[in-house]
Amino acid sequence: xxxxxxxxxxxxxxxxxxxxxxxxxxxxxxxxxxxxxxxxxxxxxxxxxxxxxxxxxxxxxxxxxxxxxxxxxxxxxxxxxxxxxxxxxxxxxxxxxxxxxxxxxxxxxxxxxxxxxxxxxxxxxxxxxxxxxxxxxxxxxxxxxxxxxxxxxxxxxxxxxxxxxxxxxxxxxxxxxxxxxxxxxxxxxxxxxxxxxxxxxx
DNA sequence: CATACGATTGACT
DNA sequence: GTCAATCGTATGA
Numbered sequence: 001x002x003x004x005x006x007x008x009x010x011x012x013x014x015x016x017x018x019x020x021x022x023x024x025x026x027x028x029x030x031x032x033x034x035x036x037x038x039x040x041x042x043x044x045x046x047x048x049x050x051x052x053x054x055x056x057x058x059x060x061x062x063x064x065x066x067x068x069x070x071x072x073x074x075x076x077x078x079x080x081x082x083x084x085x086x087x088x089x090x091x092x093x094x095x096x097x098x099x100x101x102x103x104x105x106x107x108x109x110x111x112x113x114x115x116x117x118x119x120x121x122x123x124x125x126x127x128x129x130x131x132x133x134x135x136x137x138x139x140x141x142x143x144x145x146x147x148x149x150x151x152x153x154x155x156x157x158x159x160x161x162x163x164x165x166x167x168x169x170x171x172x173x174x175x176x177x178x179x180x181x182x183x184x185x186x187x188x189x190x191x192x193x194x195x196x197x198x199x200x201x202x
Numbered sequence: 203c204a205t206a207c208g209a210t211t212g213a214c215t
Numbered sequence: 216g217t218c219a220a221t222c223g224t225a226t227g228a
Binding site for chain 1: 207208209210211
């Protein structure tokens with residue numbers, strides 16, 4: 001008998017981002033009728049310069065410094081909303097970027113939200129901006145409580161094997177292997193990640 | 203004020 | 216492969 005599906009508890013999130021990140025792989029991100037299984041995330045720690053928390057509390061990142069287990073939704077490139085899971089106790093600005101999901105329920109709603117009927121299932125949530133759009137997230141969802149609010153992360157006891165690489169799309173701290181993803185999963189974002197060279201080719 | 207620039211995406215050569 | 220879209224925030228004159 002497998003244990004019952006449950007919402008992840010507050011204490012799950014009150015840990016360093018690198019630890020929570022690995023724990024999120026295989027969990028289910030759910031917003032109303034729409035849900036997807038997490039297959040790619042990146043950890044961002046307050047102490048390193050690629051993190052939005054690195055420079056302290058600012059106008060747009062207060063949620064990140066709030067209590068763990070909340071969702072931070074923020075705009076990048078003036079175009080895309082990205083979703084962060086807040087980690088660590090109040091006052092620490094660390095979190096996890098959800099980068100890709102494998103659609104589970106509400107696939108046609110996702111396609112409608114994406115606005116393109118030709119998008120194949122495995123591309124609906126294959127990127128941080130794409131999944132925010134597929135789920136219909138808005139800036140009003142910034143600060144949503146993942147434990148008691150409308151957006152949840154569920155544990156249905158499905159374990160997926162995952163590996164790590166360096167993170168995508170950043171210009172600093174590129175050496176940290178804080179991207180966690182399920183190898184060969186078709187929903188993982190396809191952007192090429194710069195290879196971390198331990199030694200430059202001569 | 204002016205300007206630079208993102209934890210990206212989609213269109214195009 | 217290259218590049219524009221688009222806008223809130225940060226930084227400097």
